[in-house]
Amino acid sequence: MNRIVEDLRADHRTDPDAVNLSSDTQTRPTGGMRQAIAQAVVGDEQTRSDPTTLALEERVADLLGHEAAIFLPSGTMCNEIAVRLHVGHAGDEVLAEASSHLINAEAGGPAVLSGAVLTPIQGERGVFTGDRLASMIRPPGNRYTPVTRLVSVEQTANAGGGRVWPLDAIREVAEIAREREIATHLDGARLLNASVAGGVEPRSYASLFDTAWIDFSKGLGAPVGAVLVGSASLIEQAWRYKQMWGGALRQSGMLAAAALYALDHHVERLSVDHANAKALAEGLAGIDGIDIDPAHAETNIVYFEVDDAPAFEAGLAAHGVLVGAKGRRRVRAVTHLDITADDIAAAIAAARKVMGERR
Numbered sequence: 001m002n003r004i005v006e007d008l009r010a011d012h013r014t015d016p017d018a019v020n021l022s023s024d025t026q027t028r029p030t031g032g033m034r035q036a037i038a039q040a041v042v043g044d045e046q047t048r049s050d051p052t053t054l055a056l057e058e059r060v061a062d063l064l065g066h067e068a069a070i071f072l073p074s075g076t077m078c079n080e081i082a083v084r085l086h087v088g089h090a091g092d093e094v095l096a097e098a099s100s101h102l103i104n105a106e107a108g109g110p111a112v113l114s115g116a117v118l119t120p121i122q123g124e125r126g127v128f129t130g131d132r133l134a135s136m137i138r139p140p141g142n143r144y145t146p147v148t149r150l151v152s153v154e155q156t157a158n159a160g161g162g163r164v165w166p167l168d169a170i171r172e173v174a175e176i177a178r179e180r181e182i183a184t185h186l187d188g189a190r191l192l193n194a195s196v197a198g199g200v201e202p203r204s205y206a207s208l209f210d211t212a213w214i215d216f217s218k219g220l221g222a223p224v225g226a227v228l229v230g231s232a233s234l235i236e237q238a239w240r241y242k243q244m245w246g247g248a249l250r251q252s253g254m255l256a257a258a259a260l261y262a263l264d265h266h267v268e269r270l271s272v273d274h275a276n277a278k279a280l281a282e283g284l285a286g287i288d289g290i291d292i293d294p295a296h297a298e299t300n301i302v303y304f305e306v307d308d309a310p311a312f313e314a315g316l317a318a319h320g321v322l323v324g325a326k327g328r329r330r331v332r333a334v335t336h337l338d339i340t341a342d343d344i345a346a347a348i349a350a351a352r353k354v355m356g357e358r359r
Contacts (some may be wrong), residue, residue, distance in 0.1 A: 090115025126157020
C-alpha cells in the first residue's frame with residue numbers, strides 16, 4: 001500500500017469505524033449502487049447519446065412534475081444556473097431566506113455569474129411567510145432600487161434544522177410571486193426528505209416553481225449529481241450554461257446509474273434517517289450543558305448548542321464521532337444511510353462523556 005493511501009486511512013475523516021454525523025454528503029455508495037455503476041450503459045452525454053443519463057432526466061422531470069430536466073454535477077450548479085435563467089440583467093434581485101444555502105454557501109456565485117443582488121428575507125428557522133415576501137418585493141418602476149426577479153425557497157431548510165416547508169406556505173409564496181410576475185425557484189437539495197416526512201408527493205412541491213431540483217449526493221447516497229427541472233425552453237437554455245461553466249460531461253451514465261439506483265432503493269428509507277435524528281435529539285436533550293428542542297428534528301438534521309462548539313466537536317472526534325461546529329456555540333449533526341441506531345446510541349454516549357469531561 002502506498003504512503004498516500006496509508007495517510008488517508010489514518011485520517012479520521014476516512015475512518016470507516018467513525019460515526020460520521022458531519023453531513024449526509026459523507027455517505028459511501030452501497031454494494032448494489034456500485035454494481036449499478038459498473039453495469040451502466042453509457043454514451044457521450046454532450047451529444048445526448050448517454051441513454052442512462054437521458055433515462056434519469058426523464059424520470060426526475062416526471063417525479064417533479066416538469067416538462068424537462070438536465071443532469072448536473074452538483075446542487076450548487078443547479079442553483080447557479082437557475083439564477084442565471086431567471087435574472088435578466090446585472091443588478092436584478094433574488095430574494096431568499098437569510099440562512100439559505102444560496103446566500104451563505106455558494107461563494108457569492110449569483111453575484112459573480114449573474115450579477116444578481118442577493119437580498120435576505122428574515123424567516124423563522126429557514127421559513128418565511130407570504131406576507132413577509134410581499135413586503136420585500138420592490139415596487140415596479142423605481143429606478144433607484146433593484147428589480148426583484150426571483151424568489152428562492154429551500155426545502156428542507158438546512159440551517160433551520162432540516163425544517164419542512166408546509167405545502168400551504170409554499171403555495172402562498174408561489175401565488176404571491178406569480179401575481180407580481182416574479183419567477184420562482186426551489187432549492188430541493190433535501191426535497192425528498194420533506195416528501196417522506198410529510199407524506200407529500202415531490203411534484204406537489206416542485207410543480208409550483210418555475211425551476212426546481214433534487215440532489216443525489218446527500219440522503220440518497222449517490223457519490224455525485226443533481227437534476228434541475230423546468231420547461232423545455234428553460235432547460236435548453238440551461239444546457240448553454242452547463243457547457244459554459246464546465247458542467248457538461250461525457251460518459252455520465254455511470255453517475256446517472258447511481259442516481260437511478262438511489263431512486264429505486266433509498267427514498268422510502270429516508271424515514272429511518274428521520275427516526276435516527278429524532279432519537280439523537282431526544283438523547284442529547286437529556287445531557288446537561290446541551291441546549292436543544294427535540295421537536296425541531298423534523299427530518300435528518302439536528303442542531304443544538306453548547307458553550308464551546310469547536311471544543312465539543314474536537315472532543316467528540318476523539319471518541320470517534322464526527323459532527324460540525326457551526327459557529328461559537330452551534331453544532332450540526334446529520335443522519336444518513338451509513339448511520340444506524342447503534343451509531344446514534346454511541347454518539348449520545350460520547351456526547352455525555354465529553355460534557356462530563358468538560359465540567
